[in-house]
Amino acid sequence: MSPMGIRLSPLGVIIFCLLGLGVIYHLYSGVIANRIASFRQAKTVDLRELLALSVEAAVLGGQEVKRIREENALHEKSKGKTREGAKEMLTTGDLFSHRKMFNLIRNTFPNLQVNSEEHDDASVHETSVWNHVIPEDIRNTISESREVPTESITVWIDPLDATQEYTEDLRQYVTTMVCVAVDGVPVIGVIHKPFSAYTAWALVDGGSNIKARTSYNEKSPQIIVSRSHAGKVKAFAQKAFGNDTVIIPAGGAGYKVLSLLDIPDEKHEKADVYIHVTYIKKWDICAGNALLKALGGHMTTLKGEEIDYAGSEASEGGLVASINMNHKALVDKLPNM
Numbered sequence: 143m144s145p146m147g148i149r150l151s152p153l154g155v156i157i158f159c160l161l162g163l164g165v166i167y168h169l170y171s172g173v174i175a176n177r178i179a180s181f182r183q184a185k186t187v188d189l190r191e192l193l194a195l196s197v198e199a200a201v202l203g204g205q206e207v208k209r210i211r212e213e214n215a216l217h218e219k220s221k222g223k224t225r226e227g228a229k230e231m232l233t234t235g236d237l238f239s240h241r242k243m244f245n246l247i248r249n250t251f252p253n254l255q256v257n258s259e260e261h262d263d264a265s266v267h268e269t270s271v272w273n274h275v276i277p278e279d280i281r282n283t284i285s286e287s288r289e290v291p292t293e294s295i296t297v298w299i300d301p302l303d304a305t306q307e308y309t310e311d312l313r314q315y316v317t318t319m320v321c322v323a324v325d326g327v328p329v330i331g332v333i334h335k336p337f338s339a340y341t342a343w344a345l346v347d348g349g350s351n352i353k354a355r356t357s358y359n360e361k362s363p364q365i366i367v368s369r370s371h372a373g374k375v376k377a378f379a380q381k382a383f384g385n386d387t388v389i390i391p392a393g394g395a396g397y398k399v400l401s402l403l404d405i406p407d408e409k410h411e412k413a414d415v416y417i418h419v420t421y422i423k424k425w426d427i428c429a430g431n432a433l434l435k436a437l438g439g440h441m442t443t444l445k446g447e448e449i450d451y452a453g454s455e456a457s458e459g460g461l462v463a464s465i466n467m468n469h470k471a472l473v474d475k476l477p478n479m
């Protein structure tokens with residue numbers, strides 16, 4: 143007899159414990175499975191998968207950008223001012239594209255550090271997850287997977303580049319962009335043009351679906367610059383390359399990088415060098431930097447320093463981008479800011 147007068151059968155105790163464990167397992171099996179899955183995928187990510195996911199995210203974001211423009215439902219507002227005092231615009235296109243792009247990437251790889259230009263205060267539940275199907279063009283170009291530690295990755299998203307031009311209905315300048323940096327070095331770049339359904343992608347030391355043009359004018363380069371955040375870039379370029387230098391003002395950092403490459407679009411302007419002299423953010427330039435790097439080109443600060451795509455969003459020191467020319471000689475021609 144037990145002290146309480148109740149006799150405990152050992153078999154009964156065992157059955158009771160097993161039942162208890164069963165109930166606990168039933169209640170928490172989902173949680174446990176998720177923990178195991180996230181522990182497994184916490185360690186490494188395949189860059190080829192991440193490239194395919196980045197393309198998918200840029201395309202899906204682009205669909206939102208296009209839809210909102212076509213419905214004329216931009217609801218534009220100012221979210222602040224740049225250091226130089228220009229209005230920083232936010233539209234429904236930026237926000238809806240952000241929701242698609244950010245959530246698709248985070249739902250697929252919950253442990254990745256993803257930095258988007260936009261934020262979603264409404265925290266809308268967007269549950270889409272990538273289907274892990276790598277498109278044929280990527281599989282044909284990049285035959286192997288490449289695993290890297292998850293903790294070394296920073297993803298930069300620009301859900302809508304050239305928002306100013308988007309509000310002015312200058313659709314050709316608009317892009318969506320995804321960039322993946324490993325230890326701060328840009329390795330994946332995706333620039334998507336929603337209004338012409340064109341996507342450029344590249345994985346450094348892996349492959350790309352875009353090439354450099356066959357020739358560039360190194361002596362008297364045509365310089366592509368910002369049209370809405372120009373600062374003193376025109377005088378800067380003329381000081382370096384002479385008063386007759388052809389300056390092409392254009393919207394969007396993504397658009398300007400593509401203008402240096404061999405893009406199959408007659409209407410997309412062509413330039414030899416891209417220069418920006420005001421402050422800019424890493425989501426604006428990382429994808430272009432990765433694309434150029436993959437094709438043998440360069441994007442640096444105006445002093446020729448590499449840009450570190452880890453840490454804060456700020457990129458000080460302006461930028462100069464070129465391909466198939468002597469980048470160091472180009473930097474040496476630039477005046478001191």
Ligand SMILES: Nc1ncnc2c1ncn2[C@@H]1O[C@H](COP(=O)(O)O)[C@@H](OP(=O)(O)O)[C@H]1O
Nearest residue numbers: 224302303304305368371393394395420421426
């Ligand atoms: N001085 C500045 N401060 C903050 N953002 C800047 C900037 N100059 C350019 N940008 C951003 O860089 C992108 C390209 O600019 P531009 O078209 O003038 O060349 C734009 O991105 P978003 O449209 O994504 O905001 C723009 O907002």
Ligand SMILES: [Mg+2]
Nearest residue numbers: 230231259305
């Ligand atoms: Mg913006």
Ligand SMILES: [Mg+2]
Nearest residue numbers: 300303304426
């Ligand atoms: Mg941008």
Ligand SMILES: [Mg+2]
Nearest residue numbers: 259300302303
């Ligand atoms: Mg943007």
